[in-house]
Amino acid sequence: MKRVKLLSLVLAVIAVMSLCTGFTAARDAEDTRVPEGGFKIACSTGMGGNTWVAQYNEDFTQHCEEYKEMGLVSDYQIVNTNADLTEQINQCTALINSGIDCLILWPASTSGVQPIIELAKANDVLVIINNDPAAFEGTYCVCGNTTKFSEILTRWLATELDGKGNIVRIEGMAGNNSNELRVPVEDEVLAEYPDIVTLASGNGNYSQTVAQEVMTTYLSTYGDKIDGVLAQDVMGDGILKAYKNAGVTPTLMTGDYLKSYLKAWKETPGLRSCSVTYDAYIGCTALDVAINLLQGKTFKDEVLQANPADPSLINSIVVDPAYVVTLEGDQDAPWMEGLTSKAITLDEALELLEDKDDTAALDGGLSTEEVNALFE
Amino acid sequence: MRRPLSYYLRKLLKWSALPAFLLMAASFLIVKYLITGTNINASYITSFLNTNTAVICMSIGVTAVILTGGIDISLGALVSLCNVVAVQLMMHGVHYLPALIIVLLMAVAAGAVNGAVVSYLHVPPLLTTFATQTVFAGLALTVMRVPGGRIAGECTSFYYGKLFGFLPPTILFILVPVVIWKIYRRSPEGTRLYAVGCDEGKAFLSGINVERCRMFAYCFAGFCAGMGAIAYTFYVSAGDPDLGNSLDMRAISAAVIGGVSLSGGYGDVAGGIFGCLFFGMLTNMIVSFKVNVFTQNLLEALILLAGVLMAIAVRNRSMSLKGGLKREGQ
Numbered sequence: 071m072k073r074v075k076l077l078s079l080v081l082a083v084i085a086v087m088s089l090c091t092g093f094t095a096a097r098d099a100e101d102t103r104v105p106e107g108g109f110k111i112a113c114s115t116g117m118g119g120n121t122w123v124a125q126y127n128e129d130f131t132q133h134c135e136e137y138k139e140m141g142l143v144s145d146y147q148i149v150n151t152n153a154d155l156t157e158q159i160n161q162c163t164a165l166i167n168s169g170i171d172c173l174i175l176w177p178a179s180t181s182g183v184q185p186i187i188e189l190a191k192a193n194d195v196l197v198i199i200n201n202d203p204a205a206f207e208g209t210y211c212v213c214g215n216t217t218k219f220s221e222i223l224t225r226w227l228a229t230e231l232d233g234k235g236n237i238v239r240i241e242g243m244a245g246n247n248s249n250e251l252r253v254p255v256e257d258e259v260l261a262e263y264p265d266i267v268t269l270a271s272g273n274g275n276y277s278q279t280v281a282q283e284v285m286t287t288y289l290s291t292y293g294d295k296i297d298g299v300l301a302q303d304v305m306g307d308g309i310l311k312a313y314k315n316a317g318v319t320p321t322l323m324t325g326d327y328l329k330s331y332l333k334a335w336k337e338t339p340g341l342r343s344c345s346v347t348y349d350a351y352i353g354c355t356a357l358d359v360a361i362n363l364l365q366g367k368t369f370k371d372e373v374l375q376a377n378p379a380d381p382s383l384i385n386s387i388v389v390d391p392a393y394v395v396t397l398e399g400d401q402d403a404p405w406m407e408g409l410t411s412k413a414i415t416l417d418e419a420l421e422l423l424e425d426k427d428d429t430a431a432l433d434g435g436l437s438t439e440e441v442n443a444l445f446e
Numbered sequence: 447m448r449r450p451l452s453y454y455l456r457k458l459l460k461w462s463a464l465p466a467f468l469l470m471a472a473s474f475l476i477v478k479y480l481i482t483g484t485n486i487n488a489s490y491i492t493s494f495l496n497t498n499t500a501v502i503c504m505s506i507g508v509t510a511v512i513l514t515g516g517i518d519i520s521l522g523a524l525v526s527l528c529n530v531v532a533v534q535l536m537m538h539g540v541h542y543l544p545a546l547i548i549v550l551l552m553a554v555a556a557g558a559v560n561g562a563v564v565s566y567l568h569v570p571p572l573l574t575t576f577a578t579q580t581v582f583a584g585l586a587l588t589v590m591r592v593p594g595g596r597i598a599g600e601c602t603s604f605y606y607g608k609l610f611g612f613l614p615p616t617i618l619f620i621l622v623p624v625v626i627w628k629i630y631r632r633s634p635e636g637t638r639l640y641a642v643g644c645d646e647g648k649a650f651l652s653g654i655n656v657e658r659c660r661m662f663a664y665c666f667a668g669f670c671a672g673m674g675a676i677a678y679t680f681y682v683s684a685g686d687p688d689l690g691n692s693l694d695m696r697a698i699s700a701a702v703i704g705g706v707s708l709s710g711g712y713g714d715v716a717g718g719i720f721g722c723l724f725f726g727m728l729t730n731m732i733v734s735f736k737v738n739v740f741t742q743n744l745l746e747a748l749i750l751l752a753g754v755l756m757a758i759a760v761r762n763r764s765m766s767l768k769g770g771l772k773r774e775g776q
Binding site for chain 2: 118124127131147148149150152153154155156157159160161163164165167168179180181182183184185189244245246247250
């Protein structure tokens with residue numbers, strides 16, 4: 071048996087060694103990477119399996135096809151992983167190894183993707199960090215303005231409460247980068263309203279089901295003491311279901327931008343809510359930036375902003391939410407101050423989503439022309 | 447005396463790690479010969495090993511636990527905890543050597559807690575490790591709420607360097623648990639561990655100290671998770687409280703693909719190692735096939751299912767060759 075194992079191991083070593091040789095010369099010959107018909111683009115997302123990611127993938131695919139028709143992209147590929155860093159590193163290693171020009175990377179771990187960045191740099195692959203901000207020298211970051219997202223929702227709720235009342239909070243996922251950027255902003259805004267009391271705060275893990283469980287617990291514990299609900303995105307439907315199951319009519323809550331939620335809001339008389347988009351189109355914005363950079367263009371002065379994950383690194387394009395949905399759609403409301411976002415009414419939001427499935431998200435972002443205008 | 451070829455063939459067919467080895471070899475060959483544009487060279491293999499060392503270490507550890515008839519789903523969270531503790535210690539000025547020793551001791555202690563609860567309080571392993579998984583994950587978040595930090599430069603330099611001028615240092619992190627396991631496996635205690643997994647009652651009646659065998663398995667699993675965490679920390683050079691979250695199932699699946707019986711008493715760590723390498727190559731294959739993003743998971747799951755079925759079929763065949771229920775450890 072020992073001999074057999076030894077023999078197998080020797081065979082394995084020989085196989086591996088044979089893999090190590092013979093390829094380098096062939097690759098060197100074609101290593102100039104002059105694009106024929108366009109650039110090779112890859113996108114790796116750090117999360118999968120929810121409607122937001124599905125929309126991100128659809129938007130990105132469609133945008134790549136448009137660039138393909140224009141002859142700027144010859145090939146593209148998207149890979150998903152569900153917060154599995156090991157899988158993402160394996161995926162990205164294979165992508166970089168296949169000779170891509172640009173990697174749009176939504177990091178599964180904002181600190182753990184260093185090996186990918188180093189490998190990409192060694193292979194002259196442009197890296198655009200996307201969606202979840204992460205700070206790495208030699209990369210660019212294109213992400214949504216997640217702190218503004220939180221600030222709008224919290225300020226809207228505080229204004230609706232006239233600065234006093236009891237709220238419950240349903241946050242995202244502990245340790246998630248966006249969540250950790252949003253929660254301090256909520257705390258900061260709420261600190262301006264000392265008469266708003268947080269009865270309880272829990273994590274909904276960006277899951278309708280978990281959010282429903284948490285809200286059910288809140289309703290059974292605090293009942294009619296709850297004046298309002300402050301929740302992050304993609305959990306609004308679950309919260310509404312908890313209210314429905316408890317036989318209580320919701321009156322004030324922050325919602326989300328999925329069509330299913332917007333429809334449910336419309337069908338709930340007396341409910342005042344606010345939805346701020348966290349745009350899945352951000353992947354397309356990253357692609358627009360990548361195409362410009364790959365063509366050798368440079369950013370205009372003052373365009374790049376501080377990285378949200380490390381303000382000392384100036385390498386980011388931070389995009390405001392595309393839409394803020396309220397019943398009135400008031401562009402001059404206090405929470406809209408200093409934003410490029412568009413305030414729209416609930417009816418307008420539903421009109422924008424008229425032909426879409428219930429799982430579709432209200433979505434927007436910088437147009438290609440707007441991105442092109444950021445470059446010299 | 448020279449044995450006939452059929453003898454070695456039978457031995458090979460009985461090798462519990464054979465399915466995983468074949469899967470790994472097949473996936474390497476597919477990536478090399480069927481997928482164009484994949485540049486497999488020494489640097490690729492080093493990078494591949496670097497990425498998968500943590501899960502390989504975990505798989506070695508979880509194999510030991512499964513062999514006793516148990517399971518440990520807390521190892522991923524333990525990897526996260528070790529990672530953030532190591533980074534925080536170094537960030538607070540602790541020299542990397544004592545920091546790493548503290549992390550390893552902590553990992554073994556965490557394994558000992560699992561082992562003690564399972565062995566002496568007789569709480570089912572799944573329930574125990576589910577509870578400790580939550581505890582470890584919570585502790586990791588307490589130690590470091592947001593991903594970040596840096597480790598000592600020496601650690602990164604070591605990990606990305608070469609041993610004796612050609613060996614990737616990551617091999618060390620795999621070799622240490624393998625050597626410990628091999629020494630233990632060859633001792634009478636190793637045989638007893640397999641006996642506990644085969645039939646706990648009979649093992650007890652035979653005078654085997656069942657609790658001690660289980661304690662070793664869980665402590666060893668903790669140690670392996672600690673080694674994996676150190677390797678991963680060196681690799682990514684930073685801390686993340688969610689770093690190991692997804693690794694549990696990958697390590698357990700790799701062990702099963704590697705021919706380890708979930709009911710205990712059959713299998714070896716080599717299978718888990720090959721299983722992990724197969725997992726890594728599978729990801730590369732899926733990427734290289736340029737499958738549509740919406741069908742990647744489906745295809746990966748189907749290939750995995752085929753792998754598991756193959757592993758089980760070969761294991762059953764191997765066990766029947768060994769004669770009924772006679773297990774490797776007996």
